[in-house]
Amino acid sequence: MKLSFFNSLTGKKEEFTPLEPGKVSIYNCGVTVYDKCHLGHARGAVNFDVLRRFLQGLGYHVTYVKNYTDIDDKIINRAAERGISISDLTQEMINLHDRDMAALGIQPPDFAPKATECVPAMQAIIQTLIDKGFAYASQGDVYFRVAKDADYGKLSKKSLDDLIAGHRVEPGEQKENPLDFALWKANKGEAAKWESPWGPGRPGWHIECSAMIESQFHGTIDIHAGGSDLIFPHHENEIAQSESAFGRPFARFWLHNGMIQIQSQKMSKSLGNFATLEDLLQTYHPELLRFFILSSQYRASINFSHEALLESLEGLNRIYESLSSAALKWHPLEPAAPAGEIVNKQQEFQAALADDLNTPMAIAVMFELARSLNTSKNRETALQIYSLLLETGNMLGMLQVDAQDWFFLPKVSVEKQRIALTEAIQGFFPYTHDAELQEALKAAQANGNELAAREIKKFLQIENHIAARMAARAAKDWALADRIRDQLAALKVEIKDLDGKTHWRFR
Numbered sequence: 001m002k003l004s005f006f007n008s009l010t011g012k013k014e015e016f017t018p019l020e021p022g023k024v025s026i027y028n029c030g031v032t033v034y035d036k037c038h039l040g041h042a043r044g045a046v047n048f049d050v051l052r053r054f055l056q057g058l059g060y061h062v063t064y065v066k067n068y069t070d071i072d073d074k075i076i077n078r079a080a081e082r083g084i085s086i087s088d089l090t091q092e093m094i095n096l097h098d099r100d101m102a103a104l105g106i107q108p109p110d111f112a113p114k115a116t117e118c119v120p121a122m123q124a125i126i127q128t129l130i131d132k133g134f135a136y137a138s139q140g141d142v143y144f145r146v147a148k149d150a151d152y153g154k155l156s157k158k159s160l161d162d163l164i165a166g167h168r169v170e171p172g173e174q175k176e177n178p179l180d181f182a183l184w185k186a187n188k189g190e191a192a193k194w195e196s197p198w199g200p201g202r203p204g205w206h207i208e209c210s211a212m213i214e215s216q217f218h219g220t221i222d223i224h225a226g227g228s229d230l231i232f233p234h235h236e237n238e239i240a241q242s243e244s245a246f247g248r249p250f251a252r253f254w255l256h257n258g259m260i261q262i263q264s265q266k267m268s269k270s271l272g273n274f275a276t277l278e279d280l281l282q283t284y285h286p287e288l289l290r291f292f293i294l295s296s297q298y299r300a301s302i303n304f305s306h307e308a309l310l311e312s313l314e315g316l317n318r319i320y321e322s323l324s325s326a327a328l329k330w331h332p333l334e335p336a337a338p339a340g341e342i343v344n345k346q347q348e349f350q351a352a353l354a355d356d357l358n359t360p361m362a363i364a365v366m367f368e369l370a371r372s373l374n375t376s377k378n379r380e381t382a383l384q385i386y387s388l389l390l391e392t393g394n395m396l397g398m399l400q401v402d403a404q405d406w407f408f409l410p411k412v413s414v415e416k417q418r419i420a421l422t423e424a425i426q427g428f429f430p431y432t433h434d435a436e437l438q439e440a441l442k443a444a445q446a447n448g449n450e451l452a453a454r455e456i457k458k459f460l461q462i463e464n465h466i467a468a469r470m471a472a473r474a475a476k477d478w479a480l481a482d483r484i485r486d487q488l489a490a491l492k493v494e495i496k497d498l499d500g501k502t503h504w505r506f507r
Contacts, residue, residue, distance in 0.1 A: 001058065003354045005223075006299060008231060008254040009155055013356055016253060018222045023061045026052065027213050027251070029226035029234070030112070032069040033093035034078040036276045037100050039289070039304060040227070044257045046290050046397070047298040047357065048225045049106045051255070053395055054353045066109040067212050068094055070116050071202055076190050086192050090114075100277040104286045105397040113212045115203070119194050121211040122203045125245050126183045134244040138174040140186025140199040146179040149240045155254060156232035181237050183207045206237035213250075214242070224251035228258055228299075255357075258301040262497070275304070284309060285411040287398050291316045294359040294396055310417055315367070316398075317412060319389070322370035323403035326386050336383035345369055349392050359396065366392050462493055466502055469495075 003016040018024045028048050031041055045066075055062050069075075070090040079089040101108075126142055129135035135144050146152050146160070153159055163179055182204035187193040193200045203211075213221060226235065235254065242250040262275075280289060292312040296302045327333060338346050345365055352361035369389045376382040393399025406412060441456045469484040488495060488504070495504045 001350060001354050004356060005253055005255055006356050007252075008256050009251075011157070014253070016222075018060070019220060019252065022059070023063070024055050024223065025217050025221040026062060026064045026223045026225060027209075027217070027221055028064070028066040028109075029209060029224075029230055030067040030069065031093075031097055032072050032074060033090045033097065034072065034075040035093065036278055037097050038277060039275050039280060040260045041097075042100070042104055042277055042289060043260050043293055043298075043302070044225065044227050045101055045106050046104060046293045047257050047359075048255070050294065050353070050359060050396055051223075051225070051357055052107065053397065054350075054357070057395055058350075063111075063217075064107075064109050065111045065113070065213070065216050067209065068097075068112060068114045069205065069208060070094070070114045071192055071208075072205060076192055096278070100281070103281055104277070104290060105400060111216050113216060115208040115212065118208070118211045118215050119203060121215050122207045123184075123194075123196055125207060125211055125214065125241065127197065128245045129183065129241060132244065134241075135183055136176065137184075137198045140201060141174065141182060142184035142198055143175055143180040144183055144237070144241055144244075145176065146181070146240065147177055149244055151243070152240050153236065155239055156236045158232060158236075181206060181233065183241065206234055207241060209234070210238050210242040210245075210250075213238075214246070220249045221251045223253045223255055225255045225257075228256040231256060255298075257298045258296075260302045260304050262304050283411065283417075285409060287400065288313050288316060288412070290397055291363075294398075295363060297360055298357050306417075310414060313412065313414055313417060315363075317407075317414065319366060319370045319393075319399065320401075320403050320406040320412075322373045323386065323389065323399070324406065326373050326376075326382055327403055330379055330382050330386070333386060334383055335387050336380065338384045338388050342381070342384045342388055345372075346388055346391075349395075353395070362392065362396065462488065462491065462504060465491075465493075466495065466504060470502060 004013050005016050006013045026048070028044065031037060052062050052064050068090070071086070075086055075090060079086045082089065098108075126135060129144065130137065130142070133145070134148055135142055153163070160179065164177075183206075184196060184198055185201050185204060186198070187200040187202070190202070192202050194202060213224075224235070224238075231254075239250050277289075288309060292309055293302065295312055295315070345368065349362050349365040352358045352365060355361070366389060369385055369392070373382060373385045373389065376385060390399055401409070410416060438460075441460065465484055465488050469481050469488075472478075472480040472484060485495065493504055495502055
């Protein structure tokens with residue numbers, strides 16, 4: 001079967017064949033373990049888990065590596081905030097990450113290196129880059145010479161001229177060029193430090209992945225996967241330092257998943273608009289989250305909302321309903337290999353995944369199978385469809401619950417999920433900012449009702465603040481949006497952004 005994936009390096013869909021026949025090497029950039037995982041982290045984990053399952057289903061021996069970044073500025077700052085050691089913080093977050101991934105049905109990686117385990121390998125690569133003239137030491141720091149790499153920008157499609165216009169040397173940095181990036185950071189009093197030829201310090205972020213990949217694979221890898229937000233500068237810098245050090249291609253295919261958005265903004269911890277997996281899994285069944293993620297092609301962005309999850313739940317329930325009805329109608333069920341037209345559906349499903357991991361099309365085939373199962377009047381055909389439906393579901397990491405038990409689970413009731421949405425905004429006023437309050441104010445003033453007028457003015461003040469905050473968020477002026485939130489808090493007002501709307505209430 002011909003496989004093709006969109007290669008971010010070339011900017012086009014290309015036929016995929018592994019370097020070594022029958023074997024595929026995949027590295028997926030993991031999480032920086034300073035906080036709990038959110039739905040955005042689940043996006044890439046689920047997508048590339050399906051990639052792995054699919055390749056294994058085709059008979060490939062897949063070596064899948066996903067790392068932990070366990071030393072970073074955010075980690076150091078968070079550990080200090082909490083008053084705990086860096087190792088205690090990172091191990092806590094690694095444990096939570098592994099728990100969330102297991103709940104989502106993510107197969108554990110074959111290898112899960114930690115950055116702190118590969119510091120000697122990082123130092124060796126840095127020294128090689130210095131020896132080759134691609135890096136230089138400066139007052140305990142070591143920087144990569146971006147201008148010396150003629151191919152720099154080939155992944156992100158950015159030119160050096162465009163990049164340098166937006167960069168400057170920060171105070172305390174001793175760089176030859178504003179674009180040069182840190183391979184090693186001199187210690188400035190932090191607890192986390194390692195001895196090195198350039199003095200005590202710690203590695204830069206980008207060199208960590210290069211060292212972990214080299215330590216695990218010792219050569220060019222077939223697929224490097226990660227979020228599209230990592231293309232620049234992280235993945236661009238990985239390519240620059242690795243190919244400059246070793247003189248060979250770093251990765252043949254670069255696969256990048258799109259972002260999950262809330263109200264058309266990227267879900268991220270820095271923006272404070274993320275939903276942790278821990279919280280989501282208390283409300284939603286993990287298969288529903290997988291189904292929601294896989295209902296969009298991995299490179300597209302997804303807009304997260306409760307209503308979108310309800311739509312996904314209704315679709316997933318239809319498939320389970322078909323399985324449940326067939327189990328009752330055709331009991332006892334016996335596994336049956338597909339034949340005739342059923343084989344065509346199997347091939348359609350595989351062809352969808354072979355075409356740049358088109359999971360929406362693969363799910364569409366599953367819906368067709370479910371409809372055929374509902375109308376099947378032949379036992380043998382029904383058993384073939386039933387078996388294939390479970391097989392396709394397993395390829396996507398779904399339909400792992402016995403169909404007879406599925407509808408007894410509280411998290412799969414559409415009605416209960418609608419109640420949960422109602423409870424989530426119970427006691428909040430929906431932001432409307434329409435003419436009704438203005439008309440009410442005029443009426444109160446005309447009738448001399450000063451008490452009512454004061455209360456309405458209070459509501460108008462709040463709604464004006466909310467309107468200003470929404471405008472700031474739309475303009476991506478996060479500092480102003482935060483100041484307005486603080487102003488609302490001073491008015492004893494709590495706000496909640498939910499399903500594309502803002503609600504508020506008095507605390």
